[in-house]
Amino acid sequence: MSVIERNNVKVSEKSGRKMVFAHGFGCDLNMWRFVAPAFEADFQTVLFDHVGAGGSDLSAYDAGKYSSLSGYADDLVEIGQALGLKDAVFVGHSVSSMIGVLASLKAPGMFSDLILVGPSPRYIDDGAYVGGFSREDIDELLESLADNHMGWSATMAPAIMGNADRPELGKELTASFCRTDPSIAKAFARVTFTSDNRADLTHVEARTLILQCRDDIIATTEVGEYVHDAIPGSEIVYLDATGHCPNLSAPGEVIAAIRAFV
């Protein structure tokens, strides 16, 4: 099974400088459906699913490998090598921000520009560091995922049924979105929310842009500023969007910010 198949890698037609989009916890490459197309004229866009999400090969999931974000970063590096990426742009949402940071450190020269959307190097509070959550909060989250496992299982994911209200989505969208295996989802949640990559930030050499939403409880402005201070030479742009997914709730703003940077 090739890396391209394993991670459901989709490369746009028109060749050019590569722009890789990585989705975060909770969904799949469809998170970029309102943003990625805007760059297809000037870049060759690459979308993929992390193993365990979307159209990735679930059988490739290895609990040991994916027990840390490093395993996911290794996959990203493998994809980059398969596509011959050099000085590419990386756009990572949420936890994929850190996955991209790790990948850029593992494979120097692969990504020259990192765009981190709603990044957080650590979600659990630690002394003076305010990640936003207590360990009990995260334990509760992991518990509660069981309540929604029926809806998020690979066999019972929500599906569009020829929705006449959304003609712009097109007929090809009869597949399920944000599918995931419930036990993999729980494992990915644990890895994400117990991660700590603060020490990795200072080593980043790529040009970095942080996109920060104003009212994001998962990646707060405090955390965004922390990342901004820690990554040498990075820029931070505050979006008017609220919530954690500006790539869906305010795609125009995200597109504009990325375009201004690259």
Add this chain to the structure above:
Amino acid sequence: MNEADPSAALGFDDVFQHAPCGYIIVNPHGVIERVNATVENWTGCSAAELVGRRMPDLLKVAGKIFFETHVAPLLKIQGFLNEIALDLKTRGGNTIQVLANAVGRRDADGIVVCTYFVMIAASERRRYERSLVTAQETAETARKEVEVLNVSLTDEAREAIAQRTIAETGLRAERETAVLREQFIAVLGHDLRNPLAAVSSAARVLSREPLSDRGDWSST
């Protein structure tokens, strides 16, 4: 003429306010615009207190995370969502467990006008589902333990069979050696008896012959 339908007197607004489910209407920016009386009763908060807040504000931390990472994205991508389990916070610090469906309403140009959330109190059903999930997890753990046990038992059996095979092979070798030994002794015996018989009868014949003086002396 039929009697006037008593529910008609209540008015359609009553259907919205006092339906046996919670209605929450959210604007395109995720801000609550309207809630019904059922939601007020559940949460212990008045409509005035809830309007202007966001859906995640009604949830505990785990619910907020889940809402931002799963519910909001899916609503944006596919426009509806069914059977989401949510825990609404109550003023008293408890939670109301609900199952929610949501659908985005769009205008003629396809722009989202608002999103309707409908919630049904479902603590019993959710408790039942949770017990099913727990049972599934217990069964899975037991299955894994049996698998491990199976492997170790198979290893032990294989080890025991190997030992026994070695013992049997040794025993067989011993037996073959014993048979050979018996045969050797039989052959040896036979090979000794024949010449001895010949020597013996020759000696008997010779003993009947007259002996010299030295012969007399050595035969006594």
